[in-house]
Amino acid sequence: MAELITVREFARREQCDEKQVRRGIEKGLLVKDSAGLLDASQVGGPWRKTNRRGRDSAAAKAADTSKNVRTDVRTPDVRTSLTVEDGETIDEAAMRIALATAPFPRAEAERIKENFLALLKKLEFEQKEGSLVEMDVAVRVLFDASRAARDSWLNWPSRVGPLVAADLGLEADRVTEVLTGYVHQHIAQLGEPSADFTGQG
Template sequence: MNQSDFAKLHNVSRKTVTLWKARGWLISARGVIDVNASNAQLERYRKSVTQPEKSYLGNGLGNKNKLLPSDQLGVLPNAVDDESVEQTATRIMSAQGASMTLDEARRVKENYLALLHQLDYERKSGELVELAVAETILFDQARASRDAWLNWTTRIGPLVAADLGLEADRVVDTLTSYVHQQLRQLGQPETEIQFSFK
């Protein structure tokens, strides 16, 4: 089929068919368009060309923007620590392949945008806290607790020594050694604590 006939088949102008050809959406040999192969390419890259009644997430009632629930998105790789957005996108594309149709790509994009908006809402509403902020708070709390224990021996040791009638220096040194031992044990827990982040 020539370009004019192909344009009539799809009810578009010749200029549009020329644009499709420039984009590599048409399969042709010696000026003749392979209709089946070209239709397959158009179906893959151009939204609803060969089946106009089909919308990428539509339900036949014009509801194109309905998002799929997150459990229907398919299994996608999780984020990896210290990975840039570009690296994550490359890894996801490697796992998913770059063979999605335009409709599938739009569906994935819209669902990811919805998840990003949900994440932004949860962050702004206070339901989520940045991991770096949480780590800083936990570190500061642990350091404050450690400092309080280290100062406790010099504050309480003389009082205990006076109650027991012992030398204050000996009591402070003894308490300090036991506090140091306890802090070392707290710094190396026997069981690993598992955190669950939403």
């Protein structure tokens, strides 16, 4: 004779909640008699596996959905340099960092903002003090100084050539011509003026 047990006893033997057992009955996965009792032989049957497959499928769909949502959220690029790079203005650096690393938590965003404001104030102070010179100004000064030195070299043979010729008892034009050739060769070897203002050279 089959052993009949209550829903509570059935749930205890299955080590599950009574609600799960009742849902199994409602779905037709478990059969009860007219008195509301269950055949104990159904304990350990496939009814819970069916429910579990449904839950696993729902969980998998939820995981896929959350994964898709996460891919739409931008995460900070830790490789992005949080400093002003060579040839970059303060505003350009701020824009680059904001685009590459946003969104920041509010506290972190405030910290970065304050750091950039402090850096900007420091640069403005150094510029007004005279210890910081704009790149265009530095390049122009270097070019002007190099051009003045070049012109001085080119004028040197005609100025000292006759003096050297007189000391050596030679023809002035010939000495000046020889000196001019060597000066041109020297200037060609020097090349165009250039300098590394980054401090890394």
